[in-house]
Amino acid sequence: MPISPWRPLSPDNGDHYLFFERRFRYVVEDPEHPWRRVWVPTVIACPVCEADTGLRLAYKVGMDTVVEASCRVGHTWIEPRIDVSQWMAYCRFRAGQQEFDWLWLIEAGYGEEPPPPIDYVEELRLAAVEVTKYGRRKAKAKVRRVKKRVRTRARTEAMRPVAALLRMAWTMQAGGIEPVGKPRRRLAEPKIPKTPPVAAYRKAYGMKTQRGPKCLICEDSGQLTAPGISIPCTECEGSVERTTAAAIVAAAGKRAVDDDRRAAERRVVHTKAAERRAAERRAAEERAAEERAAEERAAKKQAAEEQAAKKQAAEEQAAKKQAAEERAAKKQAAEERAAKKQAAEERAAEEKTTREKAAAKLVAQTASDAAPRHAGVRQSVAAGKTAGIIQVGRDGQPLNPRFRLTEEEAAAVRDAIELGLLAGRIAREVGAIAAAAPDAQLSGREGPVSTSADRDQ
Incomplete structure (x- = not known):
């Protein structure tokens, strides 16, 4: 049967499937070198259409004994010339598993043929041709745009008098020129007035304005006094101590708030992640339980089918055996009756002769x-x-x-x-x-x- 093109390469699962765009080569030992081993790469091809490119090789561990191959047309055949161990090692190499014991196989030329060398001169020539074509297209497009603008402007200027005459004729036919009225503009929406501050109300009512102290610690005295203590205030504006201590305290408070916020966010994130992991774990457990139940049901069904098949086979075998025994018994009885009849006839003949x-x-x-x-x-x-x-x-x-x-x-x-x-x-x-x-x-x-x-x- 044709090899499925959708089977991926998975050496760990026993699937060794590869598609080769170029020719595939296997190696055979050269018999002309008896003192050292020399490997000769040999190309394989389809035995029907002789295609050597676009081949697909496959080998399934536990199911296949030799490597199978197929071409693009759909011809499928077995390749006993390809050694299974070498093919599996090459598949592991293509899957990214480097094995030093099998590097000699790659160096001997086993596997797909390497691509031809890059012709940089040809590539540069093709690149120059493409760049020239691109520049020519851009230049032509720019010239077309300029010519279109010039042509449009010339047509507009040429049609301006004609348009003026047409507008005049339309105006005279309509009865004259209407007076210019006010522009029909959309009125702006009225803005909501802002609430004035408390100081404006105080000033409007003639109330006396009195400001409180700027520093609530020392009440603008600049000193912190207590019985037997008098130190400069560190919270007043302009003091070096305030700029350092207050900034440090504010920064510390801000950092504390930020830390608390980040900790809360982390807790929320961790909680959500834990809930998501728990949900995924429960879903995985449920899926695993469903899969196990499905496997158990399938195993029970298969066992029941096998038991039914065995029972049916045993019944058929017993029926065949019984039928064979009946046929043998009938045949033996017929033979016995024939022998008895023949013996009776012989006795009768003998008695008659006697x-x-x-x-x-x-x-x-x-x-x-x-x-x-x-x-x-x-x-x-x-x-x-x-x-x-x-x-x-x-x-x-x-x-x-x-x-x-x-x-x-x-x-x-x-x-x-x-x-x-x-x-x-x-x-x-x-x-x-x-x-x-x-x-x-x-x-x-x-x-x-x-x-x-x-x-x-």
Whole structure:
């Protein structure tokens, strides 16, 4: 953001703001001098418009880490090339704080470029030109005034006869010249008579005038007398003692009166100053109390806002955490349901495969038991079940509830059971025949069928 042009330079408060009309230079160490340190002044400029004059540099302690710069156009950028400690020392130098440890920085050329030297010849030439112009203007003005007076006087003299003729014509047209009367002057206001002195009244009434003594101390005798004492009067006019003692007493009295008056004035002034200071102190205390109250209110308000913000953030975080937990729980439950469903489907598929295999094996075994093709195979089929395979009921469903067959599979099992029962009955009949005729030979499509005697052998 642009740097405020109204921020004053105050290094004690941490504000290091300066405006440079001329170019600003920072110093870098010259690497070509390895035995002694030589500083090279380097000018900074705006990276956008390349302006190197009218720059404003700013640094705030506690807020900025590098020095910020801006040009007249408003481009703002940071200057990491300017060392912060050197910049702060230069600001203190500009504020009037002389630090001997940093004088080398000013001598190295750090800061604003010095103004160009004064060209006294050019200055004198310009001053002479200005003085000549001023004298020419004054001379022309004086000539104009003289010419104006002469022209006015000539016009007045030339128009005098014309004015006389005009006045005569106006007078004749008005009927003649009026007689000169008394001047219409304003009468003076009567003065208030002064009160005559008492001596005038005495003289007017014929009273005898008697003056009192001039010296009230000695009553014009010149001596101060008392029983056994007779000294010259020091208060009579003309005596040296009076001129000294009376003057001293009068001066002392006057000084005493002046001192009392000045003391009274000082007391009044001191009293007013004390009252004013007390009023200012009370006003300052009231302002300080108001500021403290305002700061306390602001601090309370800020603390309340921070607490509300923290509470809101905690609530939002808790809500987010709860929502995340709910989402995780829903996801886990969905995964568990999917896993259970998949496991159930797998078990169902396995059970179906097992049932199909068992049914196929049962059908094959039943078919083989129902229609034996080779001799020497012993059939053992009981009513309602097949030994060695699986137990089923009359309806074709297994007795074990873990295995359930479809309607088609149950129908196939029922057909196999019927075939097995039929085969068993046939086998029993054949066995009975064989027992009755041991030498009998039975033949079928697949070949001769052996009897139980053959099987026993």
